Amino acid sequence: MAPRVLVSDKLSPTAVEIFKDRGIEVDYLPELGKDKEKLLSVIDQYDGLAIRSATKVTEKLINNATNLKVVGRAGIGVDNVDIPAASRRGIIVMNTPFGNSITTAEHAVAMIFAVARQIPEANTSTHEGKWEKNRFMGVEITGKTLGVIGCGNIGSVVAMRAIGLRMHVVAFDPFLSAERAAELGVEKVELEDLFKRADFITLHTPLTDKTRGIIDKDAIAKMKKGVRIINCARGGLVNEADLVEALKSGKVAGAGIDVFETEPATENPLFNMPNVVCTPHLGASTSEAQENVAIQVAEQMSDYLTKGAVTNAINMPSISAEEAPRLKPFIKLAEVLGAFVGQVTDEAIEEVEILFDGSTTEMNRRALISAALAGLIRPQVADVNMVSAPVMAKERGIILSEVKRDKSGVFDGYIKLTVKSSKKTRTIAGTVFSDGKPRFIQIKGINLDAEVGQHMLYTTNYDVPGIIGLLGSICAKHQVNIANFQLGRNRPGGDAIALLYLDAPFPADVLKELRATDVILSAKPLSFDVAG
Template structure:
């Protein structure tokens, strides 16, 4: 039974979800605050469920020898070292939809608070003052709302803006014209959004490209009296530049829920009359906290029990419905990659993966990850589907994918071609009705070979006596052959043989085989399969 550690506060209902789905769970909500205690205990678990208090550092990941998945109840994964987790093959999941409504509503609430100076008016009135003329606000209706980032949360804010009879401009490199039309917004570039917007709200993730996206240069392009709202990520706005823009009057007001450094107990924005500040409350509603807790428990349990992957940061998603159909082809892709990885001794420069027929309709991202894992494993034993794409990229391997309709006798197959500085190798395979992988083509030569844990691959010129040679050498050295597959490209041309063996091929027998001039090459292979 897989074990999960919950090291931050999570709903009791979420904990029960783990138990109901066959996962053993330890609920230790204060452990995430004790780095040393967590470090000592993390090696016992297959899964780690967290919020923001637990810091999943590289040191912690290295100590998590059994960890397979980290689940973050919430959208932000700033507290997880994702590259370190990926290198160790640990899936990192978040819950991007559980708090979308809540965060969007908070942004709209801050927009209203900013427009009508509600926090200052409240403080003044409760202090016994009646400063009705001091708090002159501005209407929302008819104003231009600029939305930077129109994904899950940004699109909700945009739709609310449309409902408030605002003119909504949206900047998002991934927003299609069709989606913009559906939302009722105008898709624009940043340089057009800045001078037109009366209100600007940020809903983009923190990346190298978006860090400091609102800075002195951006403020210079904005209209005088613009109001800024940030419920996304601290660091999207250069806070020192915002302070100067507020002091100069270029920015009439700012509503900030997130800060460059958190907890933000001291910040240059604090104390400014035209600033509304909240302590990262975007997801702080009862409904949102419950939603993300339940969602992360369901996702982690589905992965540990069924192999389904959803909302992963570093792994292609695999639904619970497609997992059973995809599983044998994931194994096939891994085996094909492993074959090429074992017979290729030079550094691989390019990998081309062809999906034919029904395989082209599957989740090919997952299949590609499996193929790369098999390809790299002969050199890096602990690689898996999570870490393989990263390792391939680090090694400078150029990857290409081809999909095509059924073109042969098989309903679907996968072909892998790799190129080195000196040669090109290729292999193809499919799954029969029993779900087991089979090799159907090597070096362009057709054959039909079962895949076994221990195999021997030979190449030679097509000539009489090769089968007898292989059988004789194996027989006299007590190497039992479970299955034997042959293929050739033409009579007297190139020929190959694949022997499925009961055990590893002994080194001394391999040397004897290679000494025969009729054998061009002989390579023992091993595959992680269950037959």
């Protein structure tokens, strides 16, 4: 059955055509996002939901979306999506962070010019026939210092444009590397240093608990007298009441505000203040940007629903369409390694270490880690997936670590999972052969080579004669057919394991008989999703 997508906000017709061209059924209902109850009643019919800002993807909506796999936001902001709730339900949330970068950056630069030269007020005055040439004494931007808070996709474009205008750019961004700063030609500084030095300050950071009110009265007190502040990012980054007071006192000489704490902003204390330029959230409002983000979100959602490729996801590691075919067998491997340990562990899991050896170190390790966690948790939580697994692991207080190692054995690359519980530590390793199928290559430090089957039996015992005959005879007596049989031991007379690949689930009554023998220390039936 073809995937089905709902477009509940206004989106370019091109996006609808992209969905159709990719074999996806699409319902274009651009007013539905405003009707919460109607949307709530139909959302369970869809695999994907494409939105802009009008549709509110709440926890209530997510709980009703029993078939939903992906939410695509045409634009960068995902304030209208309950991401934690989506993650818990295993729903991927995508945005389009690059589609409107240029447009928003250009609007910020336009705001800098408008505030520096008081263009809107001068325009109004001139239209009124006043010719107040001496009233509008602006400032040059050449040679001035621009402070960029948030030097990501948009902030970096603003920085480059400003450098082209002969401004000196200082940037605060915890994720900005020294190499990237040098590449952009900006000076990386701490926030307080930026406040002290900047003549103009422009914000390009998401709204989070840490960034809310990043510019308030305390921050403004550290700034130069006559500073000019631009916000084309998110309302709430600037404390509007504090900015109003600073504008009245002259500490702040001007401001360009495109976003507000409450939107739509039909009234605001910043309105009609001298040298305050206000626009109605126009940062991404160009025909090019609207077309770009619509096309991007349709392509991203289509690629995920038809190929499994994940691009620009907020709550899931990206998997490109190019790497998906090569990565898919290793994702399955990571999942079955996790599933093995999850099925043999009854006590609380405390720590998980994932070792990547050889060629696996160059793969998309975040995706592999998510798959391993999904397999590990699924025996306890059936509907967990790669999106929700990291969230659940964190909620359960599981400590996660990752190790990379150069090729160390006969395999080009393998993955080893070490799981520490309240009682013991368990290890398992696996790789993918040329046939694309996952294989177990080590359990409990014991080497073996076992194909992964849907139905398996795992036993532990001391290395004594008669184990093969015992297992074989019990299985034969109860008509349990063995497709494959692998043994391993750590040393002669030491610990030994057996892994049986079966045609059907191991019967519970036979399991009791097996456990009642004197030589089998433990026996655990296993099941794996080996499809795909």
